[in-house]
Amino acid sequence: MLAAIRRFFAERGVLEVETPLLCRASGTDPNLGVFSTRFHSPGRAEGLDLYLQTSPEFAMKRLLAAGSGPIYQICKAFRNEECGRYHNPEFSLLEWYRVGFSLTQLMDEVRCLLSDLCRNLAAIEQFEHISYRQAFERHTGVDPLTASMADFIDCARRYGFPEAVAVCGNEVPVWLDFLFSHLVQQHLGRAGTTCVFHYPACQPSLAKINAQDPRTVERAEVFLEGIELANGFCELTDAAEQAQRFDRDIASRQRRGLPAIEKDRRFLAALEAGLPDCSGVAVGLDRVLMLSMGASAIDGVLAFPLGRA
Amino acid sequence: MAAFSTNEFKGGLKVMLDGDPCAIIENEFVKPGKGQAFNRVKIRNLRTGRVIERTFKSGDTLEGADVVDVEMQYLYNDGEHWHFMVPDTFEQYSADATAVNDAAKWLKEQDICTVTLWNDVPLAVTPPNFVVLKIVETDPGVRGDTSGGGGKPATLETGAVVRVPLFVQKDELVKVDTRTGEYLSRVKE
Numbered sequence: 001m002l003a004a005i006r007r008f009f010a011e012r013g014v015l016e017v018e019t020p021l022l023c024r025a026s027g028t029d030p031n032l033g034v035f036s037t038r039f040h041s042p043g044r045a046e047g048l049d050l051y052l053q054t055s056p057e058f059a060m061k062r063l064l065a066a067g068s069g070p071i072y073q074i075c076k077a078f079r080n081e082e083c084g085r086y087h088n089p090e091f092s093l094l095e096w097y098r099v100g101f102s103l104t105q106l107m108d109e110v111r112c113l114l115s116d117l118c119r120n121l122a123a124i125e126q127f128e129h130i131s132y133r134q135a136f137e138r139h140t141g142v143d144p145l146t147a148s149m150a151d152f153i154d155c156a157r158r159y160g161f162p163e164a165v166a167v168c169g170n171e172v173p174v175w176l177d178f179l180f181s182h183l184v185q186q187h188l189g190r191a192g193t194t195c196v197f198h199y200p201a202c203q204p205s206l207a208k209i210n211a212q213d214p215r216t217v218e219r220a221e222v223f224l225e226g227i228e229l230a231n232g233f234c235e236l237t238d239a240a241e242q243a244q245r246f247d248r249d250i251a252s253r254q255r256r257g258l259p260a261i262e263k264d265r266r267f268l269a270a271l272e273a274g275l276p277d278c279s280g281v282a283v284g285l286d287r288v289l290m291l292s293m294g295a296s297a298i299d300g301v302l303a304f305p306l307g308r309a
Numbered sequence: 310m311a312a313f314s315t316n317e318f319k320g321g322l323k324v325m326l327d328g329d330p331c332a333i334i335e336n337e338f339v340k341p342g343k344g345q346a347f348n349r350v351k352i353r354n355l356r357t358g359r360v361i362e363r364t365f366k367s368g369d370t371l372e373g374a375d376v377v378d379v380e381m382q383y384l385y386n387d388g389e390h391w392h393f394m395v396p397d398t399f400e401q402y403s404a405d406a407t408a409v410n411d412a413a414k415w416l417k418e419q420d421i422c423t424v425t426l427w428n429d430v431p432l433a434v435t436p437p438n439f440v441v442l443k444i445v446e447t448d449p450g451v452r453g454d455t456s457g458g459g460g461k462p463a464t465l466e467t468g469a470v471v472r473v474p475l476f477v478q479k480d481e482l483v484k485v486d487t488r489t490g491e492y493l494s495r496v497k498e
Binding site (some may be wrong): 029031032081082083084085086087115161163164167173174176178180181182183201204219228231 | 316337339340341342343344345346347349351363364365366368369398
């Protein structure tokens with residue numbers, strides 16, 4: 001699989017890069033648990049906090065801002081508190097950026113790569129494009145962009161999740177995640193690959209706002225057989241907007257009593273210097289391997305999953 | 310009792326849910342890439358035996374339940390309660406019909422079974438996996454039949470009714486799997 005990926009990008013003139021796994025700063029996303037450690041060396045007796053990356057996106061965008069052109073990376077990423085059938089705290093990520101690509105163009109490339117990697121899956125050539133709103137409405141009967149709390153509560157009752165009311169409270173993003181992961185996701189990618197685009201603006205991360213409908217962002221995810229494989233953005237290039245989102249994340253982390261994380265100043269400086277218009281995507285390689293090998297859990301494709309690491 | 314977070318949920322853990330003691334059966338981690346993490350948990354209500362699925366936000370906690378399984382000897386039934394004794398301590402417990410439930414039809418005096426105690430009160434009774442019981446009533450068998458095919462109902466000394474092969478006769482001892490209610494073999498005295 002790795003050889004096929006390298007061939008795929010070599011043919012397309014995309015440069016392979018490496019960035020540090022051990023970082024000075026980390027993402028602020030309140031839903032990502034980060035591993036941290038302390039570095040000691042002569043002359044630095046007080047030590048220095050370092051983090052294992054949750055994704056290489058900041059470092060890769062710094063390269064893009066420095067004029068690298070299209071780049072890709074195959075690396076390990078680390079997420080604390082994540083372990084289960086489809087999660088291992090250390091996992092393999094393929095991340096790439098295309099300068100000047102729209103999200104649609106990039107998703108086309110994702111489709112080409114996946115059909116290259118999963119040739120044995122009969123349905124892999126089928127590709128479905130659907131907006132988050134359409135997918136959500138189809139399987140829940142609720143419009144995710146306009147729904148009221150009462151609509152969410154009613155939907156949860158109808159589908160037999162009375163506990164959702166207590167779990168989600170009055171937080172719209174949590175309601176969307178709950179209903180999407182319990183009612184929508186399992187239907188996606190059943191007849192080929194499904195690409196869900198235009199995620200609600202309350203889940204923006206590092207995506208650009210959709211110019212046609214500011215309630216959504218230029219973010220897309222790819223699903224195959226109900227499993228989430230890839231997450232892509234048309235990248236936010238506005239440093240001020242990005243700094244604001246970081247501040248919102250940091251405030252939210254504080255409210256939830258999560259460890260404080262400083263925003264990555266070097267990354268923001270790179271955005272200020274000018275990140276070219278580009279789209280980027282990350283693919284969970286262990287899950288791709290799972291599907292192409294027919295494994296039912298991520299442990300089936302890891303030589304030493306956490307339990308035996 | 311300690312509180313357990315979703316990270317500690319694993320098969321067999323006993324927790325309190327909606328005021329009832331429950332046992333965790335399965336705990337699946339569900340997380341959208343950039344979203345809230347959930348745990349989809351399969352739980353058995355130990356009082357009703359019903360299995361339900363419930364979702365928790367990762368990190369949520371449940372109170373632990375003081376539930377233990379104790380091996381006890383079944384003593385007798387006084388018409389309303391079933392009485393059990395812990396062989397080592399001679400401590401006695403009495404269980405009502407809701408706790409004994411379906412186990413009643415397999416309980417024979419002196420047999421060792423598992424009694425689940427919640428706050429030191431019997432909550433459920435699990436009979437031994439295999440019991441040897443005498444047939445008190447069954448139709449006379451057909452000569453020449455050896456095994457297989459059809460079978461006939463037989464009432465055992467504890468009141469349970471199981472299907473046995475045609476050659477098995479009244480007053481014989483049979484071994485039965487209490488989990489499936491199936492006849493396994495005849496037993497010589």
